[in-house]
Amino acid sequence: GAGVSQSPRYKVAKRGQDVALRCDPISGHVSLFWYQQALGQGPEFLTYFQNEAQLDKSGLPSDRFFAERPEGSVSTLKIQRTQQEDSAVYLCASSQGQRNTEAFFGQGTRLTVV
Amino acid sequence: RKEVEQDPGPFNVPEGATVAFNCTYSNSASQSFFWYRQDCRKEPKLLMSVYSSGNEDGRFTAQLNRASQYISLLIRDSKLSDSATYLCVVNNQAGTALIFGKGTTLSVSS
Secondary structure (H helix, E strand, O other): OOOOEEEOOEEEEOOOOOEEEEEEOOOOOOEEEEEEEOOOOOOEEEEEEEOOEEEEOOOOOOOOEEEEOOOOOOEEEEEOOOOHHHOEEEEEEEEOOOOOOOOEEOOOEEEEEO | OOOEEEOOOOEEEEOOOOEEEEEEEOOOOOOOEEEEEEOOOOOOEEEEEOOOOOEEEOOEEEEEEOOOOEEEEEEOOOOHHHOEEEEEEEEOOOOOOEEEOOOEEEEEEO
8 A cells, every 4th residue: 555544434432432543554664653633623642653662652641542553563543431522533644764754644533432 | 832833714815825824833942844734634744844944845935943933834826726724743852743733724715
């Protein structure tokens, strides 16, 4: 695939349900980012991986949010016990270098918690 | 104070107009600066990087003022296709994240 791929594109979860969002970055990209974008807002940083190492998770809003990238490629963002305020688009981005290089975004997963 | 602040707009301009967007950032240690474009219900895409000396790409000109911690984007001869949200982006101190502003919405009409 040529770009960053995310799945599912849309997810409806009942409040309290756990969800897992998947990101396939561009092959060979070292850096991977997760962002949360609420309606009318800019993307808010959640977490950053350099290969398999999670170097920054300062943006994760609570301990219900967990991300992993065990083999330095595919990443999963997991949200436990979803709440209505978790409803947003979750964007994954990858970049070739370790920092300061162009980040390419996936189309996002639109999560709606009902 | 938000790390990256932008005027949300909307900016409504006619085709052919020149429009300028401004952005301020709070982290004086930031080293990388970008403008991204986001169309409705689409992902953000890089419009251009911003260099210290200022840079131009066709109708788009970006400028950086480190002393004032201020970034600008100028669009000349606006086209209908320029209608989008423009996101000001700055890296964090550790270089581990790109920090986005809320975006400025531009609507170009005929």
